[in-house]
Amino acid sequence: MSAGNMRLTLKVWRQSNTNTQGGFENYNLDGVSPDMSFLEMFDILNEQLIEENKEPVAFDHDCREGICGMCSMFINGQPHGPLKGVTTCQLHMRSFQDGDTITVEPWRAGAFPVIKDLVVDRDGFDRIISAGGFVSVNTGNAQDANNLPIAKEDADDAFSAAACIGCGACVAACKNASAMLFVSAKISQLALLPQGQAERSIRAEKMVAQMDAEGFGNCTNTHACSAECPKEISFENIARMNREYLGAKVSSKAL
Amino acid sequence: MATSSRLDAKIPQGSLEDKWEKYKSSVPLVNPANKRNIEVIVVGTGLAGASAAATLAEMGYKVKAFCFQDSPRRAHSIAAQGGINAAKNYQNDGDSVHRLFYDTIKGGDYRSREANVHRLSEVSGNIIDQCVAQGVPFAREYGGLLSNRSFGGVQVQRTFYAAGQTGQQLLLGAYSGLQRQVGMGTITMYNRHEMLDVVKIDGKCRGIIARNLITGELERHSAHAVLLCTGGYGNVFYLSTNAMGSNVTAAWKAHKRGAFFANPCFTQIHPTCIPVWGEHQSKLTLMSESLRNDGRIWVPKKQNDTRAGNAIPEDERDYYLERRYPAFGNLVPRDIASRAAKERCDAGYGVGTSKLAVFLDFSAAFHRYGQGEANKNNITNASESQILEWGKAVVKEKYGNLFDMYKQITGEDPYEVPMRIYPAVHYTMGGLWVDYNLMTTVPGLYSLGEANFSDHGANRLGASALMQGLADGYFVIPITVGAYLAGEIRTGHISTDHEAFVKTEKEVKDRIEKLISIQGNTSPELFHRRLGKIMWDKCGMGRNEKGLKEAIVEIRALREEFWKDVKVMGKIGDFNPELDKANRVADFIELGELMCIDALTRNESCGGHFREEYQTEEGEALRDDENYMFVSAWESIDTEKWELHKEELIYDNIKIAQRSYK
Ligand SMILES: Cc1cc2nc3c(=O)[nH]c(=O)nc-3n(C[C@H](O)[C@H](O)[C@H](O)COP(=O)(O)OP(=O)(O)OC[C@H]3O[C@@H](n4cnc5c(N)ncnc54)[C@H](O)[C@@H]3O)c2cc1C
Numbered sequence: 082m083s084a085g086n087m088r089l090t091l092k093v094w095r096q097s098n099t100n101t102q103g104g105f106e107n108y109n110l111d112g113v114s115p116d117m118s119f120l121e122m123f124d125i126l127n128e129q130l131i132e133e134n135k136e137p138v139a140f141d142h143d144c145r146e147g148i149c150g151m152c153s154m155f156i157n158g159q160p161h162g163p164l165k166g167v168t169t170c171q172l173h174m175r176s177f178q179d180g181d182t183i184t185v186e187p188w189r190a191g192a193f194p195v196i197k198d199l200v201v202d203r204d205g206f207d208r209i210i211s212a213g214g215f216v217s218v219n220t221g222n223a224q225d226a227n228n229l230p231i232a233k234e235d236a237d238d239a240f241s242a243a244a245c246i247g248c249g250a251c252v253a254a255c256k257n258a259s260a261m262l263f264v265s266a267k268i269s270q271l272a273l274l275p276q277g278q279a280e281r282s283i284r285a286e287k288m289v290a291q292m293d294a295e296g297f298g299n300c301t302n303t304h305a306c307s308a309e310c311p312k313e314i315s316f317e318n319i320a321r322m323n324r325e326y327l328g329a330k331v332s333s334k335a336l
Numbered sequence: 337m338a339t340s341s342r343l344d345a346k347i348p349q350g351s352l353e354d355k356w357e358k359y360k361s362s363v364p365l366v367n368p369a370n371k372r373n374i375e376v377i378v379v380g381t382g383l384a385g386a387s388a389a390a391t392l393a394e395m396g397y398k399v400k401a402f403c404f405q406d407s408p409r410r411a412h413s414i415a416a417q418g419g420i421n422a423a424k425n426y427q428n429d430g431d432s433v434h435r436l437f438y439d440t441i442k443g444g445d446y447r448s449r450e451a452n453v454h455r456l457s458e459v460s461g462n463i464i465d466q467c468v469a470q471g472v473p474f475a476r477e478y479g480g481l482l483s484n485r486s487f488g489g490v491q492v493q494r495t496f497y498a499a500g501q502t503g504q505q506l507l508l509g510a511y512s513g514l515q516r517q518v519g520m521g522t523i524t525m526y527n528r529h530e531m532l533d534v535v536k537i538d539g540k541c542r543g544i545i546a547r548n549l550i551t552g553e554l555e556r557h558s559a560h561a562v563l564l565c566t567g568g569y570g571n572v573f574y575l576s577t578n579a580m581g582s583n584v585t586a587a588w589k590a591h592k593r594g595a596f597f598a599n600p601c602f603t604q605i606h607p608t609c610i611p612v613w614g615e616h617q618s619k620l621t622l623m624s625e626s627l628r629n630d631g632r633i634w635v636p637k638k639q640n641d642t643r644a645g646n647a648i649p650e651d652e653r654d655y656y657l658e659r660r661y662p663a664f665g666n667l668v669p670r671d672i673a674s675r676a677a678k679e680r681c682d683a684g685y686g687v688g689t690s691k692l693a694v695f696l697d698f699s700a701a702f703h704r705y706g707q708g709e710a711n712k713n714n715i716t717n718a719s720e721s722q723i724l725e726w727g728k729a730v731v732k733e734k735y736g737n738l739f740d741m742y743k744q745i746t747g748e749d750p751y752e753v754p755m756r757i758y759p760a761v762h763y764t765m766g767g768l769w770v771d772y773n774l775m776t777t778v779p780g781l782y783s784l785g786e787a788n789f790s791d792h793g794a795n796r797l798g799a800s801a802l803m804q805g806l807a808d809g810y811f812v813i814p815i816t817v818g819a820y821l822a823g824e825i826r827t828g829h830i831s832t833d834h835e836a837f838v839k840t841e842k843e844v845k846d847r848i849e850k851l852i853s854i855q856g857n858t859s860p861e862l863f864h865r866r867l868g869k870i871m872w873d874k875c876g877m878g879r880n881e882k883g884l885k886e887a888i889v890e891i892r893a894l895r896e897e898f899w900k901d902v903k904v905m906g907k908i909g910d911f912n913p914e915l916d917k918a919n920r921v922a923d924f925i926e927l928g929e930l931m932c933i934d935a936l937t938r939n940e941s942c943g944g945h946f947r948e949e950y951q952t953e954e955g956e957a958l959r960d961d962e963n964y965m966f967v968s969a970w971e972s973i974d975t976e977k978w979e980l981h982k983e984e985l986i987y988d989n990i991k992i993a994q995r996s997y998k
Pocket residue numbers: 379380381382383384385402403404405408410411412413414415416417418419420502503529530531532565566567568577578579582583585586622624762763784785786787798799800801802803805
């Protein structure tokens with residue numbers, strides 16, 4: 082099964098660091114097996130480059146199971162490539178044809194500067210969470226877990242929103258580089274749960290303010306974000322966030 | 337046997353049930369004003385590190401946290417699937433703190449410390465409370481209460497879960513606590529930083545040297561205590577279920593600076609992983625143990641049977657776990673299930689092209705659940721295919737993401753054909769030796785989570801790693817670190833200009849320059865793969881004296897070759913994953929040697945350590961309690977040289993027995 086026989090041409094974005102200009106390089110690759118993952122195909126490319134004394138392509142990855150949110154390739158014009166609901170690391174070469182040319186770029190967004198080649202800086206996401214993506218409960222203050230029954234539907238909906246892996250594909254997919262899907266998933270998760278109620282308004286205000294400060298763009302309802310999201314986070318979250326935000330503004334205490 | 341005078345586990349006096357409570361109320365405290373002047377470094381932001389960092393910052397300490405990923409949220413804990421244990425007894429099925437304690441000690445094959453495990457069981461319930469308070473969306477029943485499932489090696493339902501993404505949800509909870517403190521300025525977060533050494537002044541740990549992975553610069557960071565929460569070392573085998581970046585470097589560097597390494601050969605091979613498909617494979621994927629709640633494991637009764645799973649009739653299938661272990665069936669502990677799979681495959685009953693796989697079959701579950709749905713809805717005339725459809729829908733709700741993952745990787749649909757699985761390296765019970773306070777043998781240097789050796793003996797039960805990580809971080813270290821830090825309130829800020837920092841940084845720099853300057857012919861990746869093969873073949877699921885001796889020779893040769901022939905591309909002062917990898921592989925090679933030495937020294941079989949020479953007639957692990965009821969704590973002396981120190985294990989509260997799941 083592992084005998085690889087696909088031949089590919091890869092057009093890969095190379096950029097030495099944030100301050101230099103990048104450009105595409107073409108590489109030919111043989112011996113690719115349809116059972117390989119997209120990143121294993123990149124491993125082979127890198128082994129080949131090392132043999133040729135060329136610097137390997139830098140790319141982010143860790144779990145290779147579609148859950149850590151680290152991998153981030155923009156493949157043939159789509160974040161995480163052609164399959165719906167699949168991250169780059171879970172994409173397999175059987176989704177491509179022998180002889181294909183595949184273009185691979187980093188996430189492109191002003192708020193995600195390129196660090197090197199396909200690696201970008203997503204620290205903005207962490208800062209948005211720091212602004213309000215939590216319940217303010219110190220360790221040791223919790224009551225017995227079953228003292229707080231939560232309707233199964235609410236728990237399930239909160240879970241669906243919480244399944245976001247924070248990869249940034251939504252930003253990369255959006256022509257405005259908006260981070261609304263990411264931000265709204267966290268706001269929704271906590272707004273749907275009783276634990277999140279106390280800070281509901283201030284959370285929405287602060288997270289949105291931080292999102293704007295990071296330079297992410299506005300949402301113009303193209304829905305590209307949720308269409309490309311590897312975890313299929315629903316666009317409904319954005320509507321919920323808008324309601325939360327407007328509600329918060331009306332009764333604003335934060336400003 | 338007596339415990340080495342170099343090891344003091346500092347287990348508090350008193351009865352097992354009261355130790356922790358009493359200790360908590362007697363441990364020295366640091367007052368709030370002093371806490372503000374005490375700095376703590378937390379290396380690692382997985383469940384152990386994130387929970388520790390957040391809690392210590394909440395208490396008022398000044399915290400610096402480090403991880404090598406681009407965000408603390410991406411620590412390997414994120415990938416945990418099946419669940420987390422807690423002795424809540426919400427199912428009213430007879431669970432208790434004592435039962436969780438007992439199951440864990442027995443599951444660990446009587447090679448863990450009673451006092452630590454009991455404390456773990458005691459705080460387990462608080463973990464669930466804390467996580468729910470943070471908004472972790474655990475699975476719930478229709479009545480709104482929390483849902484539980486079973487895991488291997490136990491007969492109660494005590495596992496809390498969030499679909500097949502429990503680790504993700506728990507880590508995002510701990511991460512939100514951490515980011516909240518970052519926002520408040522009490523934690524400084526250093527992502528894309530790799531700790532490359534520990535700095536000691538006058539015998540105490542006083543800080544670390546870290547490499548900024550973006551710029552390549554080396555940085556000095558000082559603190560009054562350093563917590564290593566850096567995860568396990570399963571990637572020494574190259575192929576494992578661990579994330580690609582998981583590595584031993586932090587723990588190994590601590591070891592070289594005086595921290596003893598305990599039970600390095602205790603590794604866990606998980607029975608249900610997607611089988612290896614080929615040479616260019618970079619990692620193995622776990623299919624959560626929770627699947628064994630509903631999946632039945634079998635092989636054909638005929639050797640070399642090449643028929644597809646569905647084509648083999650019921651009476652020609654051997655449900656070998658149910659046959660050999662009727663009391664626990666498919667839910668025997670991992671070490672036992674893994675060995676049983678290997679035994680069948682070695683005997684020629686394996687399936688799939690490689691013959692190194694067994695079936696994990698859900699057809700009985702589809703039927704059972706489908707019938708249950710029909711009954712619930714009072715449908716008496718449902719067709720067979722309708723029942724199957726309903727059953728599949730129930731299974732999808734429980735394990736949907738795992739089924740999708742299986743399909744994505746193998747190209748086969750597990751709703752239609754049985755899954756093929758095989759054991760793979762998954763978890764390391766061994767790690768840095770720590771006392772009851774979680775301090776290593778270096779004062780001021782602690783280790784939490786998978787990086788330490790403390791709670792799981794020779795085999796970890798499913799859903800207990802998440803429990804241990806969060807127990808260590810939320811509830812243990814915030815208390816025990818006070819015992820040491822109370823003595824540090826007069827120390828004041830520690831200057832990184834101290835000669836110890838200068839010297840250690842220079843040693844790190846020299847090593848990096850050496851790595852880059854070799855410019856040999858072989859990439860770090862290829863060395864890693866070769867190391868992995870030696871380890872898997874000779875220090876894997878079955879070990880014997882001859883193989884281990886060969887492995888030690890081969891690993892030493894590999895180390896020498898590495899330092900002559902490694903080829904590291906790129907520059908030092910730059911983002912350079914090849915250099916990071918080379919650094920890690922160099923440490924894995926040294927660790928591999930110690931693992932083989934440890935396995936060779938332990939002339940018994942216990943838990944995940946199966947020495948082929950020591951087995952019962954039925955092929956079960958044969959322990960030698962008289963001679964080996966101890967923790968092996970290795971002190972690094974020099975290259976290829978270690979000294980063994982033994983910590984005797986004393987069981988006052990549990991009756992030791994041969995572990996039986998029959
Ligand atoms: C696929 C899979 C599924 C699992 N499922 C379950 C389950 O269902 N239930 C269960 O109980 N357990 C499960 N486990 C085990 C469990 O996930 C781990 O044991 C646990 O999450 C480890 O947590 P940790 O905090 O100790 O370390 P990790 O989560 O591994 O975190 C390590 C941290 O250390 C950092 N780090 C490491 N080295 C350095 C360095 N040199 N410098 C700076 N930072 C460093 C990393 O960046 C990371 O932040 C599973 C494991 C795997 C592989």
